[in-house]
Amino acid sequence: xxxxxxxxxxxxxxxxxxxxxxxxxxxxxxxxxxxxxxxxxxxxxxxxxxxxxxxxxxxxxxxxxxxxxxxxxxxxxxxxxxxxxxxxxxxxxxxxxxxxxxxxxxxxxxxxxxxxxxxxxxxxxxxxxxxxxxxxxxxxxxxxxxxxxxxxxxxxxxxxxxxxxxxxxxxxxxxxxxxxxxxxxxxxxxxxxxxxxxxxxxxxxxxxxxxxxxxxxxxxxxxxxxxxxxxxxxxxxxxxxxxxxxxxxxxxxxxxxxxxxxxxxxxxxxxxxxxxxxxxxxxxxxxxxxxxxxxxxxxxxxxxxxxxxxxxx
Amino acid sequence: xxxxxxxxxxxxxxxxxxxxxxxxxxxxxxxxxxxxxxxxxxxxxxxxxxxxxxxxxxxxxxxxxxxxxxxxxxxxxxxxxxxxxxxxxxxxxxxxxxxxxxxxxxxxxxxxxxxxxxxxxxxxxxxxxxxxxxxxxxxxxxxxxxxxxxxxxxxxxxxxxxxxxxxxxxxxxxxxxxxxxxxxxxxxxxxxxxxxxxxxxxxxxxxxxxxxxxxxxxxxxxxxxxxxxxxxxxxxxxxxxxxxxxxxxxxxxxxxxxxxxxxxxxxxxxxxxxxxxxxxxxxxxxxxxxxxxxxxxxxxxxxxxxxxxxxxx
Numbered sequence: 001x002x003x004x005x006x007x008x009x010x011x012x013x014x015x016x017x018x019x020x021x022x023x024x025x026x027x028x029x030x031x032x033x034x035x036x037x038x039x040x041x042x043x044x045x046x047x048x049x050x051x052x053x054x055x056x057x058x059x060x061x062x063x064x065x066x067x068x069x070x071x072x073x074x075x076x077x078x079x080x081x082x083x084x085x086x087x088x089x090x091x092x093x094x095x096x097x098x099x100x101x102x103x104x105x106x107x108x109x110x111x112x113x114x115x116x117x118x119x120x121x122x123x124x125x126x127x128x129x130x131x132x133x134x135x136x137x138x139x140x141x142x143x144x145x146x147x148x149x150x151x152x153x154x155x156x157x158x159x160x161x162x163x164x165x166x167x168x169x170x171x172x173x174x175x176x177x178x179x180x181x182x183x184x185x186x187x188x189x190x191x192x193x194x195x196x197x198x199x200x201x202x203x204x205x206x207x208x209x210x211x212x213x214x215x216x217x218x219x220x221x222x223x224x225x226x227x228x229x230x231x232x233x234x235x236x237x238x239x240x241x242x243x244x245x246x247x248x249x250x251x252x253x254x255x256x257x258x259x260x261x262x263x264x265x266x267x268x269x270x271x272x273x274x275x276x277x278x279x280x281x282x283x284x285x286x287x288x289x290x291x292x293x294x295x296x297x298x299x300x301x302x303x304x305x306x307x308x309x310x311x312x313x
Numbered sequence: 314x315x316x317x318x319x320x321x322x323x324x325x326x327x328x329x330x331x332x333x334x335x336x337x338x339x340x341x342x343x344x345x346x347x348x349x350x351x352x353x354x355x356x357x358x359x360x361x362x363x364x365x366x367x368x369x370x371x372x373x374x375x376x377x378x379x380x381x382x383x384x385x386x387x388x389x390x391x392x393x394x395x396x397x398x399x400x401x402x403x404x405x406x407x408x409x410x411x412x413x414x415x416x417x418x419x420x421x422x423x424x425x426x427x428x429x430x431x432x433x434x435x436x437x438x439x440x441x442x443x444x445x446x447x448x449x450x451x452x453x454x455x456x457x458x459x460x461x462x463x464x465x466x467x468x469x470x471x472x473x474x475x476x477x478x479x480x481x482x483x484x485x486x487x488x489x490x491x492x493x494x495x496x497x498x499x500x501x502x503x504x505x506x507x508x509x510x511x512x513x514x515x516x517x518x519x520x521x522x523x524x525x526x527x528x529x530x531x532x533x534x535x536x537x538x539x540x541x542x543x544x545x546x547x548x549x550x551x552x553x554x555x556x557x558x559x560x561x562x563x564x565x566x567x568x569x570x571x572x573x574x575x576x577x578x579x580x581x582x583x584x585x586x587x588x589x590x591x592x593x594x595x596x597x598x599x600x601x602x603x604x605x606x607x608x609x610x611x612x613x614x615x616x617x618x619x620x621x622x623x624x625x626x
Contacts, residue, residue, distance in 0.1 A: 047624065051622070051624070054416055056412070056415060056416070056622070056623060057622045076418045076419075076420070077418075079416055079417060079418040079419075080418040082416075083416075084412075084413075084416035085413075086409060086412040086413060086416070088409040089409050089413060090405075090408040090409025090410040090411075090413060091408075091410065091413075092327075092408075092410060093408070094327075094330075103319070103323055104413075104417060106319045107316055107319055107320075107414065107417040107418070107419055108417055108418060109315065109418075148413075151413065155417075155418075
């Protein structure tokens with residue numbers, strides 16, 4: 001493709017299952033070397049997009065390219081440089097960790113002589129060196145997920161696609177996985193496409209996210225800007241509960257620095273702003289001689305997005 | 314091509330180290346050896362000076378208590394075929410291995426081809442080894458070496474066995490492709506086997522008797538009754554297989570067992586062994602149908618598998 005900076009380019013991508021539109025006219029570009037989060041509730045079409053990117057299912061219309069190769073027509077070239085970790089990753093239980101990785105390595109045509117070295121190397125990265133000769137059926141879920149990462153690293157991928165990397169893991173293990181992703185991105189310059197419905201975890205590692213809802217990309221960009229675009233507001237939301245609300249006080253709040261908008265809901269005011277200005281607000285209200293019964297700040301624009309788009313499914 | 318070999322090698326390792334292989338091998342060996350023991354005890358009477366084909370009696374002679382080797386084979390081959398095919402695809406799908414393996418740079422058919430070939434190889438090894446063991450024991454105890462014609466007949470027998478096993482394996486792989494649960498696929502395959510092997514002959518008999526009364530004194534009616542019953546039971550590949558191996562391994566009069574014979578004809582018959590060429594002409598239709606069925610079953614599962622969408626959940 002003409003755009004050399006993008007590793008994944010989807011153009012007017014659609015997928016229909018029995019007249020049911022799962023992916024609807026998706027346009028998406030993912031840059032080389034970035035960590036991109038594809039977020040959306042279950043059933044939004046994230047996995048379908050991923051399957052189409054790998055050529056495991058055909059789009060109904062439109063096209064998707066990975067590193068310049070058409071995923072539908074040249075799936076082998078795409079799969080050679082792309083590592084994919086499915087949502088429910090499985091290994092051969094009766095084989096050792098080493099055996100499983102050796103099989104993957106063989107399927108990738110990695111020369112037989114280099115395989116042992118390669119296996120040691122990737123197991124070291126994910127911290128499973130000690131469990132090399134252990135049967136996979138004795139592994140915990142977190143260990144299997146780490147083995148999954150080792151499995152995709154065997155082929156030295158340019159791009160790694162993770163479907164729900166933190167699903168079903170406890171917070172500590174999930175954070176370890178995410179840290180490994182960050183490290184790999186930095187050290188090996190691997191592009192990551194992470195799909196997840198766990199926004200709070202994803203916003204830690206994904207500078208840029210796309211939000212998918214019912215097959216449509218409803219927002220794309222960095223997390224902070226997303227909230228602004230979707231709600232016309234800033235990153236912070238401060239809720240105030242006042243003894244009485246006057247038009248005058250709303251006007252004064254609006255004039256404060258960094259305030260984007262002020263909404264009135266019953267006795268409550270919601271101040272949307274780009275900075276934490278709680279001090280300024282409380283000073284202003286004390287100066288006005290009004291009693292403030294409660295003040296509460298929400299930092300997460302994503303939380304709002306979540307409520308708005310994810311819960312309605 | 315290399316990836317087929319990789320999958321093939323792995324599947325073969327799996328089969329050989331699996332418990333089901335050991336159990337089946339033990340079963341077949343016990344059945345084969347005990348039937349050989351019985352055959353050796355009875356061989357003097359059966360072979361009573363009239364036949365050149367003493368060696369083949371090893372496989373076709375049974376006793377009062379134990380049936381002959383070919384009776385066991387007719388029973389066991391479908392079981393081996395089903396056991397090594399019923400979970401080929403769906404167990405990999407359920408364990409989450411399939412989407413991981415398919416995301417490697419291999420063509421999708423490598424997986425199903427490699428699995429089918431590995432299953433057939435295992436089956437061939439089981440059948441060939443027991444036939445050779447019986448031949449060895451026979452050579453040692455009866456002291457009559459097989460003629461080149463007998464050796465050819467034994468090889469054709471093994472060949473038919475492998476294709477017949479291939480049919481059952483193809484059928485059970487087909488169920489493993491279309492059914493999600495391994496329990497469902499094995500039960501369906503076994504149900505079909507039981508129907509074709511045990512119930513179809515009964516149904517054929519009932520239909521024939523309903524159309525033409527078996528009590529009828531007319532010779533033409535009796536021939537019609539027999540023909541109807543026989544045509545219906547030939548729907549079952551197990552009938553075809555039985556006919557094929559009996560005709561091959563019983564050169565003297567084997568081909569007369571499956572056609573209506575009148576007493577007048579029998580009394581004037583001089584039984585002479587058929588040459589191998591003539592025997593092959595006799596079994597040609599059965600042989601072609603068995604090979605065709607094996608190919609058709611595998612082809613259907615191949616096509617369905619290639620079009621299926623593999624999701625990890």
